Amino acid sequence: KAGVTQTPRYLIKTRGQQVTLSCSPISGHRSVSWYQQTPGQGLQFLFEYFSETQRNKGNFPGRFSGRQFSNSRSEMNVSTLELGDSALYLCASSLVTSGVSSTDTQYFGPGTRLTVL
Amino acid sequence: KQEVTQIPAALSVPEGENLVLNCSFTDSAIYNLQWFRQDPGKGLTSLLLIQSSQREQTSGRLNASLDKSSGRSTLYIAASQPGDSATYLCAVEEYGNKLVFGAGTILRVKS
Numbered sequence: 001k002a003g004v005t006q007t008p009r010y011l012i013k014t015r016g017q018q019v020t021l022s023c024s025p026i027s028g029h030r031s032v033s034w035y036q037q038t039p040g041q042g043l044q045f046l047f048e049y050f051s052e053t054q055r056n057k058g059n060f061p062g063r064f065s066g067r068q069f070s071n072s073r074s075e076m077n078v079s080t081l082e083l084g085d086s087a088l089y090l091c092a093s094s095l096v097t098s099g100v101s102s103t104d105t106q107y108f109g110p111g112t113r114l115t116v117l
Numbered sequence: 118k119q120e121v122t123q124i125p126a127a128l129s130v131p132e133g134e135n136l137v138l139n140c141s142f143t144d145s146a147i148y149n150l151q152w153f154r155q156d157p158g159k160g161l162t163s164l165l166l167i168q169s170s171q172r173e174q175t176s177g178r179l180n181a182s183l184d185k186s187s188g189r190s191t192l193y194i195a196a197s198q199p200g201d202s203a204t205y206l207c208a209v210e211e212y213g214n215k216l217v218f219g220a221g222t223i224l225r226v227k228s
Contacts, residue, residue: 004160031214033214033215033216035216042218042219042220042221043206043208043216043218044218045215045216045217048213048214048215050213050214055213055214056212056213056214056215058215088158090160090161092161092216094214105151105163105166106151106163106210106214106216107163108153108160108161108162108163109160110159110160111159111160113158
């Protein structure tokens with residue numbers, strides 16, 4: 001069974017630009033979450049999508065947005081990039097059969113390394 | 118606001134030693150607790166998941182315990198090997214699949 005895939009793996013952008021990252025979950029998984037990892041702040045939750053609906057959102061500005069498609073693939077978009085947005089962006093998927101997870105492991109992709117110059 | 122703390126921040130041990138990593142959290146209203154490992158520049162690999170109603174889980178040389186009432190979890194690694202060298206992350210799951218992570222313990226196992 002294929003794991004979580006993320007594209008692209010590496011990205012270099014300049015301040016003010018926007019970027020779109022893609023995540024394909026494990027087949028059959030309906031929940032996709034996004035995290036930002038930086039040396040200073042560690043791993044922080046961005047948002048979670050379940051069946052195309054955003055169920056939960058972390059404490060990030062509105063420049064960070066996402067969406068989920070009917071096949072559970074997800075994209076996140078960052079507009080008006082700032083230097084501080086440089087980070088490893090990780091996507092995770094889980095089965096979540098009942099809509100509320102207590103037993104489902106989250107499986108992480110390899111991440112997209114975003115560098116903002 | 119949930120806060121997760123991991124102690125120690127870094128650990129260096131000789132091969133073969135048994136070791137314990139600690140994790141504490143401030144709010145006991147969690148769905149589960151998960152332990153992950155992360156190799157440099159890579160994504161996270163799930164090691165163990167303990168549901169909020171469980172006390173421990175075991176996988177091979179790994180054993181994780183959970184005391185929800187006191188807000189503590191430990192990860193026990195038996196007979197450590199150089200391949201165990203990585204960053205170990207503890208995370209508690211809140212509503213909506215939200216994981217709140219600790220800062221991690223950097224483990225180095227010397228051969």
